[in-house]
Amino acid sequence: MSLTFKPSVFRMTCLGAAVAMAVTGCAAGTGGGPESQGTSSFSPDAELSGKLSVMGFGTSDEIGQTRYDLATRKLSNVDIKLIEGQLNIQQFLSAVATGDPPELIYADRNQIGTFASRGAIMPLDKCISDEGIGIGNFLDTALGQVTFDGKIYGVPEFNQVQVVFADSELLVGAGLDLSDVDGSDWDRVSAATKAMMERKGGELSVIGHDPKLPEFLPLWVHANGGALISDDGRTAMLNTPEVVEALTFAASIYDMQGGFSEVKAFRDSTDFFGEGNQFATGTLGAMPMEQWYINVLNDVTPEAPVTFTTVKTKDGEPFSYSNGSAWAIPADSSNPAAACRFVKTMTETESWMAAAEARASEREKANKPFTGLFTANTEADQKIRGKFVEDAGAGNWNAGIEASYTANENSFALPANPAGSEFETAWQDAVNAVLNGKQEPQEALDQAQEEAQKTLDEAWESWDSKE
Structure with missing residues (x-):
């Protein structure tokens, strides 16, 4: 993730407790069982339409806004609605129980196993392969956090070390x-x-x-x-x-x-x-x-x-x-194809490079160093560092940048x-x-x-x- 402050880290413990309370009182979805690979069709060339509600994601900074703008252009015929703010777990699982979940969620990676076991989210193997998401570019530790019983249930985003x-x-x-x-x-x-x-x-x-x-x-x-x-x-x-x-x-x-x-x-x-x-x-x-x-x-x-x-x-x-966030598609999503396309755009290298350019520009205007992004996409991280991360000037800030990249490359989860x-x-x-x-x-x-x-x-x- 970016070295910018993310208030969500201070809410993790509270959110964990919320999961514990929520999952015991909500019924599971229908598409996340061990044998389910989903019946949806995914194709990078398909013309998509319909609605796409996204729960848990916001565009409060240029990193989110830049990628979101790219995703909306890729899905120009899709009616996208952001349900901003930290993922409301009780609200999400209640929606799953009533058969009316959002089409896509943005969650902490440590929630993915629980959601998967409850049948609340679908395995993404078919989405990843058919849509052409470059999953081989992602950190192994991040993928491990979203892989449950041998299947991938989330696409990682950001890596916090x-x-x-x-x-x-x-x-x-x-x-x-x-x-x-x-x-x-x-x-x-x-x-x-x-x-x-x-x-x-x-x-x-x-x-x-x-x-x-x-x-x-x-x-x-x-x-x-x-x-x-x-x-x-x-x-x-x-x-x-x-x-x-x-x-x-x-x-x-x-x-x-x-x-x-x-x-x-x-x-x-x-x-x-x-x-x-x-x-x-x-x-x-x-x-x-x-x-x-x-x-x-x-x-x-x-x-x-x-x-x-x-x-x-x-x-x-x-x-x-290592900790971080991930995209997941609810088992009963009414538009999994659009959700998958959105996820691909938000996490692909080209989108991260555009976001990094926007961040670097803002940092330059403020006369502050750009210290990199830690995205869980290793290809993106390397390209961003090579193009945008420069000498941080006086003090020990360069040591902070170096330590962060080393930590990111040697993480466990x-x-x-x-x-x-x-x-x-x-x-x-x-x-x-x-x-x-x-x-x-x-x-x-x-x-x-x-x-x-x-x-x-x-x-x-x-x-x-x-x-």
Whole structure:
């Protein structure tokens, strides 16, 4: 995705809970079962008409608007209506249950497995092959998130990854460098936290390191050589030694700074998106954070002493935790051919290049660097970088660009499963129980493992029974 701020990332947890509530009360569609490949006809040469309602997508910036304009020109005889705003999951699944869904949806990739297992969306293999969508250009990790039980149920768009942000002045003042906070050596992360942390009048005044729990537990687990779930999405792995050790360590970083509650309260008191952000005020040593925040900092405080690197495994290898959005066609869509054509146009390389040109022009007018797009289409990403991404000038912004592209090329993702929101709730509840001092890591993760596996077993049993 672009390095521009996307507010939707802060809603993911809430949306996950909404999925959990919605799917239990809504009937499934009719076209998404294991044997269904859809009976619709797709052809890149077909003249299309009818209506196309699109739920969950908006044109709030030039990236969306440029591609949308191209899609509407390709579908000039189709009446397109955008239902803007974040995908309303309850509204969508209720529409599926009543047999009147939108023709196309734009959703978080971690929702695709649940939607597919409920029969709410159709497999897209025929759409992809017949319409000629260049699926081979897409990131494997992004495709993995939209591939359920061997079939592709979504076309990925944007890729959100993390890099390490650090205050270069705090690092130098403590005699440290980026290798002390990139996660490759956890003892050094602990030492760096203590070295940069400050307290005044008994209160925290500088956070040495923020591990960003609960949401980034998968990041720490992967760094430790573990995983939260098996590759086939059927087996929870929440209480393995690697996960327990990762949670224990990340929680200890908060404990040495007064506890999670104190760190979070101090973090929340800062002007995160304004001139009083933590790096401009020298109140945060380091943290992993999504790459879009680079543009936020460059826009509001271009002189801030912030520098960047990739998150590293204990073996020193760069990596990131991939998330993002995807297009999916409801099982009972009344115009799947138009939906497929729209998706192809929105995600093809030529459209991304046009959008990048529009973004680069806007950045030039504002005298700001263009830091690239991360689209999940690797061909588009490479061409955009080669044509539009230039020297970002003074400061460490070039390091941010380089770290973001490296992170994007070395990402992992959790596989699609039929109980995505419930699974996420299980491990996040465990993390919160530890952070709030209610349980020890092993106890909390043992409980989460039992709950998550029960939910997965039930969901997979329901799906497998359809075969």
